[in-house]
Amino acid sequence: xxxxxxxxxxxxxxxxxxxxxxxxxxxxxxxxxxxxxxxxxxxxxxxxxxxxxxxxxxxxxxxxxxxxxxxxxxxxxxxxxxxxxxxxxxxxxxxxxxxxxxxxxxxxxxxxxxxx
Amino acid sequence: xxxxxxxxxxxxxxxxxxxxxxxxxxxxxxxxxxxxxxxxxxxxxxxxxxxxxxxxxxxxxxxxxxxxxxxxxxxxxxxxxxxxxxxxxxxxxxxxxxxxxxxxxxxxxxxxxxx
Numbered sequence: 001x002x003x004x005x006x007x008x009x010x011x012x013x014x015x016x017x018x019x020x021x022x023x024x025x026x027x028x029x030x031x032x033x034x035x036x037x038x039x040x041x042x043x044x045x046x047x048x049x050x051x052x053x054x055x056x057x058x059x060x061x062x063x064x065x066x067x068x069x070x071x072x073x074x075x076x077x078x079x080x081x082x083x084x085x086x087x088x089x090x091x092x093x094x095x096x097x098x099x100x101x102x103x104x105x106x107x108x109x110x111x112x113x114x115x116x
Numbered sequence: 117x118x119x120x121x122x123x124x125x126x127x128x129x130x131x132x133x134x135x136x137x138x139x140x141x142x143x144x145x146x147x148x149x150x151x152x153x154x155x156x157x158x159x160x161x162x163x164x165x166x167x168x169x170x171x172x173x174x175x176x177x178x179x180x181x182x183x184x185x186x187x188x189x190x191x192x193x194x195x196x197x198x199x200x201x202x203x204x205x206x207x208x209x210x211x212x213x214x215x216x217x218x219x220x221x222x223x224x225x226x227x228x229x230x231x
Contacts, residue, residue, distance in 0.1 A: 012169075043206065043224075045219070045220075048217070093158060093160075104150075105219060107159035107161070108159050109158060109159045
């Protein structure tokens, strides 16, 4: 059963610390999304990649957030330094885009981040 | 730019009653439409999608939705709900043109089934 895997599932950290969240997309998928979910803002797109190239990171605070895909099986989202307002659930999703375009995105279970 | 409006933040429904969750979208281009469900402490799972063709789309768990282009709506329906349908439901839209896969989500509707 193919699924998107995110680690860690839960993370509590102190303000100012670096946080790295990892995502393993479904094998064969070439599009990866990072979303943040909060009560106030709902689901916001932070960044997305196609074939490992960043296409849109306009939703991401550039001064402290960074997203990368070191290889096709790993996507990372890093926050440095973390702040209490970064507390949220971060979701990774992957999909397959090609000639027969299908934008169905498969979501991971999320990383619940709490910054104290 | 696209936007999605889910008019109801919470919908309580008695078990075995029908339900409709409303979704309206705004876009200047042709779109794809989706409904996702989120159970507590879980990720989002696709219920159904409209890409093209028949405007009535059937999904998992007995849900269906109808695409209405003139009213820019994509309402979700189920004829008889079960306790296990208690969850949050998100409507989403994406541009149908190649290279614009990102999804824009509505604020969600919390469906509560009353025994």
